[in-house]
Every structure is written in C-alpha cells, then in structure tokens.
Amino acid sequence: MMTKPLRVLEMISSFDIEGGGGGLTRFAVTLSRNLDPERFQPVVCALWDRGSKLERRLIQELNTSGIEAFCCAAWDERHPYYAFLRAYQGIREYLKRSPVDILHSHSEFSDMAVIFLRLEGKAPILVRTLHNELQAIWRRRPLRRILFSQILEPLLMDDELGVSQYITQNLDGRWLAKRLGRKASYVPNALDIHRFGEQSSKRHEVRSALGIPDNAFLVGSVGRLSRQKGYDLLVEAAVKVLNTDLVTRFVFVGDGIEAQALKQRAEALGVVDKVIFSGQRNDIEAVLAAMDLFVCSSRWEGLSTVLMEAMAAGVPIVATDIPGNRELLRDGENAWLVPAENAEALAAGITTALKKPEIGRTFARQAQRDVQAFSIQTVAARHAQLYQDLYARKIAARKAHKTDDR
Numbered sequence: 001m002m003t004k005p006l007r008v009l010e011m012i013s014s015f016d017i018e019g020g021g022g023g024l025t026r027f028a029v030t031l032s033r034n035l036d037p038e039r040f041q042p043v044v045c046a047l048w049d050r051g052s053k054l055e056r057r058l059i060q061e062l063n064t065s066g067i068e069a070f071c072c073a074a075w076d077e078r079h080p081y082y083a084f085l086r087a088y089q090g091i092r093e094y095l096k097r098s099p100v101d102i103l104h105s106h107s108e109f110s111d112m113a114v115i116f117l118r119l120e121g122k123a124p125i126l127v128r129t130l131h132n133e134l135q136a137i138w139r140r141r142p143l144r145r146i147l148f149s150q151i152l153e154p155l156l157m158d159d160e161l162g163v164s165q166y167i168t169q170n171l172d173g174r175w176l177a178k179r180l181g182r183k184a185s186y187v188p189n190a191l192d193i194h195r196f197g198e199q200s201s202k203r204h205e206v207r208s209a210l211g212i213p214d215n216a217f218l219v220g221s222v223g224r225l226s227r228q229k230g231y232d233l234l235v236e237a238a239v240k241v242l243n244t245d246l247v248t249r250f251v252f253v254g255d256g257i258e259a260q261a262l263k264q265r266a267e268a269l270g271v272v273d274k275v276i277f278s279g280q281r282n283d284i285e286a287v288l289a290a291m292d293l294f295v296c297s298s299r300w301e302g303l304s305t306v307l308m309e310a311m312a313a314g315v316p317i318v319a320t321d322i323p324g325n326r327e328l329l330r331d332g333e334n335a336w337l338v339p340a341e342n343a344e345a346l347a348a349g350i351t352t353a354l355k356k357p358e359i360g361r362t363f364a365r366q367a368q369r370d371v372q373a374f375s376i377q378t379v380a381a382r383h384a385q386l387y388q389d390l391y392a393r394k395i396a397a398r399k400a401h402k403t404d405d406r
Helices: 017-034 053-064 080-097 108-119 142-156 165-172 175-180 200-210 231-242 259-268 284-290 305-313 343-355 357-374 376-405
Strands: 006-014 040-049 068-074 102-105 125-130 159-162 217-222 248-253 275-279 293-296 317-320 336-338
Touching: 006 017, 006 108, 006 376, 017 040, 017 053, 017 305, 017 376, 040 053, 040 080, 040 108, 053 068, 068 080, 080 108, 102 108, 102 376, 108 125, 108 142, 125 165, 125 376, 142 175, 159 165, 159 376, 165 175, 200 284, 217 231, 217 284, 217 305, 217 343, 231 248, 231 259, 231 343, 248 284, 259 275, 284 305, 293 305, 293 343, 305 317, 305 357, 317 343, 317 357, 336 343, 343 357, 357 376
Parallel strands: 006 040, 006 102, 040 068, 102 125, 125 159, 217 248, 217 293, 248 275, 293 317, 317 336
Antiparallel strands: none
C-alpha cells in the first residue's frame, strides 16, 4: 500500500505547443493536470526552452496550479547535439536533487535521454509513449532508428505505449520486441472535452480580429508549420478553392520551421491577402469556434490531438486518409477523408464540404459524439493504473531480490 504519492515526471521536448511540442505537449500537460493528487505528484519537464511567450505562460500556469514545470536547457538551432547534451546534464542533476518514481517520455529526444539514464544506471521506472508513426520519427536517421527504436527501447523500457492501434502494432512488430515477447499497451491520446463547450460568443470576436468578411467561409488548420502537417499542400489547395465562386478565407494557426517558406509561397501565388498566418495563439477553443471548416492535411499522424479538439468543438472536418486519422474519422459518417499528398483532392474535399453545410453539420454532430471516448478523465485513469501496476511490480521484484540474497 502506498504511503505517499508517486512522483511521476512527464518528459517532453518543449513547452512550445505550436512551434515544437505539438499535440504530445498538450497531452502530457493535460495528463499531469488530471492525475489524482492524492496518489500522484506530477512533474512536467521539457528538454529545451525555445524562448516563446506561450512556453513561459504555460510553465507559469502549471507552477501556479501546484505542478512543478521546468526546462533543462536553452534550445540551440545551430548546435542541436550540444543542446541535447546540456539538456541531458540538466535532467541528470535534477533527478539527483529530486528523485522520481516513474519517468514517462513523450518524444523521440526525451526517449534518448531516458535510455542514456538507464544505461548509466540512474533511471527510475521508465515508460515511453509513441505519439507518431515509428517509421516517421527517424525517417532521415536510419542508423539511429535501428539503435534506439529497434534495439534499446524494447530492451530497456519498462513499458511502451502507443496512442493508436496502428502505432501499437508498429511497436509490437519490431524484431526484438517479438523475440522478447514484449507487448506495447494501447493508451490513446485524450483531451479535456469540457474546454470545448459553448463558444459561439467568441466566433464574431475572433473573425473580426482576423478581418474575415461576414459573408466568407473560414477554413482553418492548427498545428506546427512543418512538413509532416502538409501545409504546403494546403496552400496549393487554398489557391484552387479561392479560384471558385466561394467567398473563402484560410487561417493557419501555429508556427514552425516552414513558416517563412509557406508565407513566401502564398505571396508568390497571389493569395497572401486571403491566407492568414496567425502565429501562435492560446485561445484555440475560440479560434475553432470561428471556423466553418477544419482541415487536417497531414502526411502522417499518430492520433492527432488537434483533430480531436476540432471534433469536440463541433467543426466540420476534411482530413487526409492516413492510418492515425482513420482511427478517429470515418469518411461519409463524421468527416470527409481525402488522399494524402494530393492538393487537388484536398481542394475538392474542401469545396465539397463548403457547398454542403447541412451534411457538414451532421458529420460534426456525429464527430462530437465519437470523441467522447477520448476524454482525459478516462485516459488519465488508465495511466494511473499503469503507473501503480509498474510501481507495485518494482516493489515486488525488490522484495524477491532481498529474499534471494538471504
């Protein structure tokens, strides 16, 4: 029986939700807020501080609410490996000062950090959640993929979780995992559905601030401006939609490494006045309420948190037909699904959705019902049980070891 709360450290790469952390940061933060404080003492740690206002605000909010939150080191774009070494040193020093019972990693770089801790013999119980496709994470680094994903992680992690059935199958399909009889656990992403209650009062306010005409459809997307999210395809699709008779505006909410290139492309195509790059915002619920259509143009996804947010907000959705999205959406039932990597198909899907608003509203109501299965209360309870089971297993193994020594 536990006499004190378990200290659980949720490790992420960055608190910069739109610029670097993405949905996995949202999830780790939301999870930490929903663990029972009588049983758990959560800590949220980011490897890097990217220096954004949203990061500072989020860290302050967590600390004010009683959840310790901090960054290990400053991010250095020019010297990423040096930045990693400094962050690793930072987490080592923190754990020496403030030991934890469970360390839960949520990103590929934090996976590397906890593996190094285990190899040094300095790690507590290690849990890893894979939030994205296994093949996508180390797409450009095959040797690192083999070393970490195929060998060290199945060998050294105490448990591995997949946020979708597809990702869980990826984990189970690794050669060493099969040889060791290791089975990953399916524990999906989740969100606080109650955040997406009545927001209609914000709709006009947000649209007015963005300069959206009253008679225009607002098509939007939220996320990191990176290749994974397919915004280059969405810009091309936007041009085609804007050349129809539909009065439409597009808004991209977020920041990232492709931001400048995307703005330049929109300018070159002559649509920069109708494609708005809003940058990072902390009022996503209100922004979603302002949209007439949400678009997910991703090339790959694990289980998209922002897609679940759009479902909870009751916004009609057009999304790419990829494995992660198919676990949330059904074409012709709660969304329109279109082929990935295809700007023509994306434009056609958007045009169809805007021309059929009644069908869109029907799809949106079904999506709102479907997303109830991913409430944070349900998923946090599953994590709590997992943490307690792993801790109990560790205590039992320690007692057995002491008995053997006698």
